[in-house]
Amino acid sequence: MQSIFWSVEEVAIRAKQFYENGIRQNVEYGDNIGKMIVIDAETGEYGIDPTGVETALKLKQKNPNARLFTIRIGYDVAVSFGGAMERTSE
Numbered sequence: 001m002q003s004i005f006w007s008v009e010e011v012a013i014r015a016k017q018f019y020e021n022g023i024r025q026n027v028e029y030g031d032n033i034g035k036m037i038v039i040d041a042e043t044g045e046y047g048i049d050p051t052g053v054e055t056a057l058k059l060k061q062k063n064p065n066a067r068l069f070t071i072r073i074g075y076d077v078a079v080s081f082g083g084a085m086e087r088t089s090e
Contacts, residue, residue: 006041006067014041015069033074041067048073 036052040059047055052070059066
């Protein structure tokens with residue numbers, strides 16, 4: 001696979017597009033709320049687990065050059081330092 005340089009912003013934009021244009025409807029419900037989803041910004045492949053670590057390792061094993069982006073399902077931010085995390089509107 002050819003390596004293409006993407007900025008951090010480009011990876012985020014592409015991953016968020018995948019999330020908004022198809023993944024969100026399939027994952028944002030019930031027990032998934034609050035879990036981490038890791039998205040390969042190149043392929044749209046994703047996985048879900050409580051921390052995102054296991055999924056990231058699996059995606060990197062499949063493609064060592066994968067550009068990964070992590071989102072907390074149902075929230076606007078993945079983590080909060082000293083502040084409150086608010087749910088996205090449903």
